[in-house]
Amino acid sequence: LPFFVLENIFNLAFTSSTHASANPTKIPSFLELTFHYFKDYNRSNLATSDNITIRHFTDLIRIFHLQHPLETRRHRDNKPAKYFPSVTEMLEAGVRIKVNTSKCLLDLRFSEGVLEIPQLEVEDSTEILFRNMIAFEQCYYLFESYITDYVTVLDFLINTNKDVDILVQNRVLVNWLGNSDSVTNLFNSLAKNVIHYRFSSDYSVLCKELNDFCSHRWHKWKATLRQDYCNSPWQTAASIAGILLLILSLLQSICSVLQVVQQFNES
Structure with a gap:
């Protein structure tokens, strides 16, 4: 009414x-x-x-x-983002996920390898809430479909239950549905059969920055090193001890070789 x-x-x-x-x-x-x-x-x-x-x-x-005032948002892009890396892919590439304290749900930020996402509570009414807002935008706000853009980004970020678990661990999602599978299915189905005439330029820029960061091999190597050898204080201490032992063994080998060479020259 x-x-x-x-x-x-x-x-x-x-x-x-x-x-x-x-x-x-x-x-x-x-x-x-x-x-x-x-x-x-x-x-x-x-x-x-x-x-x-x-x-x-x-x-x-x-x-x-929405973000207020609306004028603070950039102009909209005619070409929607083709690919956002998933949360798991970003984590493997060295991106850190952090909850954003912004009051606006749409305010996703990426800077210096950290993706900040406002917290969202997922409960029984979440699907109905977003479906109604998306349907409303499809009828009246095709060129200002900010909620639809946000849901599309979440659809990119969440592909598997592991993606949901990572977001829950980082307090980005509060899961009141009970299991990760329900959340995954929710966001993978919300953006289906939705028309996009223009995409938010804020998210287009975010997409490019994330893809550029994830494409660098150095970031992936650092992430692998951090996850495999520095994932906990004990693991970090063990890795440092192993490196020190390797250095000491190398120095001992060099000293032994020098000693043998010196004895050979004296003889």
């Missing part, structure tokens, strides 16, 4: 009852009650005093998830 219809019905009902009452009390506006009811989705801490035009409840929830 359109928001203005519900608002008019509310105003008619409660204005009449207030006038009929002997002790009229101040009743919150329908917009204030709506904000209070959906407060858990209001990540950007928008207030009723902000200049917001609302079509209906789904539109309001979408607005809550």
